[in-house]
Amino acid sequence: xxxxxxWEMPINYGSQIDEHxxxxxxxxxxxxxxxxxxxxxxxxxxxxxxxxxxxxxxxxQTPGRAFYSCMLKETGGVMDDLIAYFMDxxxxxxxVNATTRxxxxxxLERHGADFSIAVTEHHELAIIAVQxxxxxxxxxxxxxxGSGGLLEGLKPFSCVEIDDIFVARTGYTGEDGYEILIxxxxxxxxxxxxxxxxxxxxxxxxxxxxxxxxxxxxxxQDMTEDxxxxxxxxxxxxxxxxxxxxxxRSALERQKADGVPARLVGLVLEGRGVLRPGQKVITEAGxxxxxxxxxxxxxxxxxxxxxxxxxAGERCAVDIRGKNLPARVVKLPFVRMGKACEGIx
Amino acid sequence: xxxIPSELRYRxxxxxxxxxxxGVAVVGISDPAQxxxxxxxxxxxxxxxxxxxxxxxxxxxxxxxxxxxxYAPVSCxxxxxxxxxxxxxxxxxxxxxxxxxxxxxxxxxPAEIDGLLNSDAxxxxxxx
Numbered sequence: 001x002x003x004x005x006x007w008e009m010p011i012n013y014g015s016q017i018d019e020h021x022x023x024x025x026x027x028x029x030x031x032x033x034x035x036x037x038x039x040x041x042x043x044x045x046x047x048x049x050x051x052x053x054x055x056x057x058x059x060x061q062t063p064g065r066a067f068y069s070c071m072l073k074e075t076g077g078v079m080d081d082l083i084a085y086f087m088d089x090x091x092x093x094x095x096v097n098a099t100t101r102x103x104x105x106x107x108l109e110r111h112g113a114d115f116s117i118a119v120t121e122h123h124e125l126a127i128i129a130v131q132x133x134x135x136x137x138x139x140x141x142x143x144x145x146g147s148g149g150l151l152e153g154l155k156p157f158s159c160v161e162i163d164d165i166f167v168a169r170t171g172y173t174g175e176d177g178y179e180i181l182i183x184x185x186x187x188x189x190x191x192x193x194x195x196x197x198x199x200x201x202x203x204x205x206x207x208x209x210x211x212x213x214x215x216x217x218x219x220x221q222d223m224t225e226d227x228x229x230x231x232x233x234x235x236x237x238x239x240x241x242x243x244x245x246x247x248x249r250s251a252l253e254r255q256k257a258d259g260v261p262a263r264l265v266g267l268v269l270e271g272r273g274v275l276r277p278g279q280k281v282i283t284e285a286g287x288x289x290x291x292x293x294x295x296x297x298x299x300x301x302x303x304x305x306x307x308x309x310x311x312a313g314e315r316c317a318v319d320i321r322g323k324n325l326p327a328r329v330v331k332l333p334f335v336r337m338g339k340a341c342e343g344i345x
Numbered sequence: 346x347x348x349i350p351s352e353l354r355y356r357x358x359x360x361x362x363x364x365x366x367x368g369v370a371v372v373g374i375s376d377p378a379q380x381x382x383x384x385x386x387x388x389x390x391x392x393x394x395x396x397x398x399x400x401x402x403x404x405x406x407x408x409x410x411x412x413x414x415x416y417a418p419v420s421c422x423x424x425x426x427x428x429x430x431x432x433x434x435x436x437x438x439x440x441x442x443x444x445x446x447x448x449x450x451x452x453x454x455p456a457e458i459d460g461l462l463n464s465d466a467x468x469x470x471x472x473x
Contacts, residue, residue, distance in 0.1 A: 011383075011410060012383060015383070015384055016383055016384050016409050016410065017384040017386075017409060205383070205409065205410055209409060272387060272431070273387055273389075273407075274386060274387045274407040274412065276412065294409060295386035295387065295407070295409050297409070302387075321389075321405070
């Protein structure tokens with residue numbers, strides 16, 4: 001058990017590597033109730049989120065649709081990352097990080113003060129993520145009153161509420177599956193029904209190696225208040241095509257004009273060893289640093305994210321205990337739907 | 346329940362030593378240590394011929410969670426490293442006192458082994 005943002009959570013239930021493979025090959029589940037669920041309601045919800053988020057809330061036009069976005073500081077640094085779900089015109093749901101809960105809520109309150117909206121945190125909700133190629137059928141089988149059929153047509157990055165159970169086809173593993181928000185009092189029996197279906201509990205450790213293989217950033221590690229999304233592999237989540245005013249926009253425009261100095265890339269270690277966060281990366285264009293790293297159970301190689309100078313090429317070396325070991329810069333993600341992506345191996 | 350064989354000696358930092366006679370000993374990490382570290386994915390072993398003082402870092406075991414130093418439990422010269430761990434680091438998890446041994450040494454001072462913990466003392470340390 002480890003402390004994670006004030007929550008006591010297991011790194012693994014048994015073998016972390018077995019839990020990882022379970023998700024890639026069948027279905028695993030994670031208790032991610034530590035994540036913070038916040039509802040924004042009111043007539044100016046859209047206007048508020050349009051100003052708050054780096055991604056453009058206007059992209060969400062159909063109730064039940066969702067997207068990933070960063071909240072930025074005025075400096076362009078990343079305040080937090082989140083998924084926003086469009087429930088109805090006066091109700092959007094945000095799921096934000098646990099480690100940033102206090103500052104995130106304070107930020108929402110502060111910037112929400114100018115808008116006719118209300119911010120409500122939902123402590124009473126537990127979150128169970130069920131992920132893997134067999135995850136959806138397992139969840140369908142345990143939905144109350146045979147309501148699982150209603151989930152058959154749910155598209156990726158979409159959500160639906162069935163009998164107070166909120167089901168979103170999202171995740172943090174690179175596999176198909178759901179993230180399920182359910183009243184804490186019902187969560188244990190729901191979890192136990194999934195157990196009976198053969199869904200295996202997985203801990204924070206497998207969650208980390210799965211998201212790393214899937215090329216998904218971890219807030220506080222791969223991006224922080226000190227770097228912009230453009231330096232964090234998240235340019236695709238920033239909508240600057242039109243003249244929408246959002247917090248951090250002018251800083252990003254300045255950075256673009258001056259040239260973004262660094263980029264976040266994937267690294268594959270050529271030989272034996274393990275990549276870890278905080279290792280020095282040596283490139284022809286200067287030094288960089290790994291932000292996340294581990295051993296990839298799917299690829300059987302060490303992989304990492306690294307922030308390197310923008311001009312860095314494909315070849316680099318990583319300083320591991322004083323030895324410069326050769327590594328290759330690759331396009332993310334490393335793994336999708338259980339398989340190595342092209343050019344990774 | 347962890348296994349802590351009585352015929353071995355232990356260092357507080359979780360290495361075990363098996364006295365093989367003639368001034369030769371085998372070194373590995375204990376069952377409680379491998380359990381705490383979790384799935385092993387890489388082991389960096391010392392080259393034969395390297396000499397270490399007691400307590401000096403001489404190897405690294407890396408689990409999927411973290412990298413941990415292994416300290417020389419006795420002053421020694423390394424005579425063999427367990428090459429099987431190169432392709433199968435998980436042997437440290439599955440058989441920590443057998444096929445998962447790390448390296449074999451020539452003892453600089455065989456009396457140092459007597460100064461290490463016996464299995465009862467090491468087991469008591471785990472209960473703290």
